[in-house]
Amino acid sequence: MSLVDPSSVRRIAHLSRLRFTDEEVEEYGTELAKILDHVAVLETLPEVSGSERVACLATPERKDEVSQTGDAQQSLSNAPEHSGSYFRVPLVIGEES
Amino acid sequence: MSNHLSELRADLDNGKTTSTSLVEGALQSAQEQSQLNAFISMNADQALAAAKTADEERAQGQVRGPLHGIPVAIKDNICTQGLRTTCASRFLENFVPGYDATVVSRLRQSGAIIFGKTNCDEFAMGSSNENSAFGPVLNPHDLNCVPGGSSGGSAAVVAAKIVPLSLGSDTGGSVRQPAALCGVVGVKPTYGRVSRNGLVAFGSSLDQVGPFASDVVGAATLLEAIAGPDPMDSTCADRPTLAWSEVTVDDSQPVRVGLPREYTEGLSEAARSALLEPLEAMDGVELVEVSLPHTDFAIATYYVLASAEASANLARYDGIRYGVRVQEPGAGLDEVYVASRSQGFGPEVKRRIMLGTFALSAGYYDAYYAKACQARDAIRKDFEDAFAQVDVLASLTAPSTAFELGSKTNDPISMYLSDIFTVPASLAGLPAMSLPGRLDARGLPWGLQVLAPHWEESAMFRFAARLEAQVARQRGEQQ
Numbered sequence: 001m002s003l004v005d006p007s008s009v010r011r012i013a014h015l016s017r018l019r020f021t022d023e024e025v026e027e028y029g030t031e032l033a034k035i036l037d038h039v040a041v042l043e044t045l046p047e048v049s050g051s052e053r054v055a056c057l058a059t060p061e062r063k064d065e066v067s068q069t070g071d072a073q074q075s076l077s078n079a080p081e082h083s084g085s086y087f088r089v090p091l092v093i094g095e096e097s
Numbered sequence: 098m099s100n101h102l103s104e105l106r107a108d109l110d111n112g113k114t115t116s117t118s119l120v121e122g123a124l125q126s127a128q129e130q131s132q133l134n135a136f137i138s139m140n141a142d143q144a145l146a147a148a149k150t151a152d153e154e155r156a157q158g159q160v161r162g163p164l165h166g167i168p169v170a171i172k173d174n175i176c177t178q179g180l181r182t183t184c185a186s187r188f189l190e191n192f193v194p195g196y197d198a199t200v201v202s203r204l205r206q207s208g209a210i211i212f213g214k215t216n217c218d219e220f221a222m223g224s225s226n227e228n229s230a231f232g233p234v235l236n237p238h239d240l241n242c243v244p245g246g247s248s249g250g251s252a253a254v255v256a257a258k259i260v261p262l263s264l265g266s267d268t269g270g271s272v273r274q275p276a277a278l279c280g281v282v283g284v285k286p287t288y289g290r291v292s293r294n295g296l297v298a299f300g301s302s303l304d305q306v307g308p309f310a311s312d313v314v315g316a317a318t319l320l321e322a323i324a325g326p327d328p329m330d331s332t333c334a335d336r337p338t339l340a341w342s343e344v345t346v347d348d349s350q351p352v353r354v355g356l357p358r359e360y361t362e363g364l365s366e367a368a369r370s371a372l373l374e375p376l377e378a379m380d381g382v383e384l385v386e387v388s389l390p391h392t393d394f395a396i397a398t399y400y401v402l403a404s405a406e407a408s409a410n411l412a413r414y415d416g417i418r419y420g421v422r423v424q425e426p427g428a429g430l431d432e433v434y435v436a437s438r439s440q441g442f443g444p445e446v447k448r449r450i451m452l453g454t455f456a457l458s459a460g461y462y463d464a465y466y467a468k469a470c471q472a473r474d475a476i477r478k479d480f481e482d483a484f485a486q487v488d489v490l491a492s493l494t495a496p497s498t499a500f501e502l503g504s505k506t507n508d509p510i511s512m513y514l515s516d517i518f519t520v521p522a523s524l525a526g527l528p529a530m531s532l533p534g535r536l537d538a539r540g541l542p543w544g545l546q547v548l549a550p551h552w553e554e555s556a557m558f559r560f561a562a563r564l565e566a567q568v569a570r571q572r573g574e575q576q
Contacts, residue, residue, distance in 0.1 A: 009451075012458065013451065015458060016438075017415075018451070019436070019439040020439075031448060031509055034509070038396070038510050039397040039401055041393060041394060041397045042394060042401070042465070042468045042469060043468070045468060060331060061331075069196065078191075078418065080420070080421070081422065087418055090424055090428060091427075091428075091429045092429065092430045
């Protein structure tokens, strides 16, 4: 089974919350196959054990201080739908399961 | 007309021009060159008002700093309060940020004028600016060619002399590669040098905001204004901002310059001479061949890691709090997510989300994501070894000069390979910059890249200034 056969492409699309037509599934499958073919070079990298890995930069800490960062109406102004001081969302729980 | 910051500053200081007339000239120039498609949004009224304020302050002897009254263009993935920020995506076509990115608020404080928002690849994903939902940007040197990407608009507006300075963002080369293809200076600072607060996230372990200018000193001046620690970004390091713009050309100082073997192998004769001719003619420069043995892993590593991070970062675009919402009658929450994302994102963004989701998915994580993390460490170590021998590294910025529109759009791998020389420094978090080299047979500029160890922007700018002077001498002979 190819990593990017149509059913795998649809599975990844579902995980990505994207929808494709059958034609697009074909197209993305072909392109992803080519990209993964190139990425396969990583398989030839010699094993590196965890301890040999270069340490990343430390994350600095700071005091958690309350500050004013914009108001609610401003944040709501970009929402496709809002009501009062709330974002309006589509139906989350159906009438029947 | 000059587009060098130092000359514009002198004209402002001498009263030969005003900020208002600089902004008016820039607006006119932008209109005359609208075929470049370099701007997504203009900020004309606000820019003129800010220019008036800057002129009034100057008249009262209040000059805030070297950018006082200077128009600066901003890539459209950097938030500007009250000014539309689209990321060149249909998804954010009408998004108006409620706050300024830290880099933008620092520019305002320094007296700079936010001139407009520049076109780019959608969510900064691309190497040619052909992935913009607002259409491609054209290269000012040849309208049949791409300006590079993803910060193509920011590079083009400086190359076209519309504004002297602009900001872009660089994840795998998105400042340096368009700077190269447009013949301007572009800098990717050390990861952590500049705050990412308000930069729309793509690959968070790689993203850095960087300056464009007509010359090295201009870019250094702009970097000084935006760099430095920021409580809003914990990855922004507590490192002092130095006076990089005071760099002078000093050929008496010996410098060891590393030429990575892996970056010169297989170059065409024209490409090789574009790199070596200026370097070999420089005084006080010792050229040393070095090796970066894991270079062959860089593109694969980058596209796995950047796409994995992008797939997580772009999960926030769900059509609920901002952006496009596509809601069919009776659709539930999940269907709204799917419909909104499928309609709002362009093909390259979807490709990267798919690749990243795949690399992070159960059963493939170890083979792709974990392996790419190991390769990244190996690449970082390569640079450490090289910098034990030399002060800076030099290479071409891109394997070619500007290519024709449409010539790579059907072949993602070939497009990805245009980042071959810029991606490794991004993975390692190193400072790197591009400056214009000689012109090719078509009159298009080559880009020369200078890389330095972590936090060594000073060494990078020092050598870049010398190289810039050498190129200027040779270009004089070339013409």
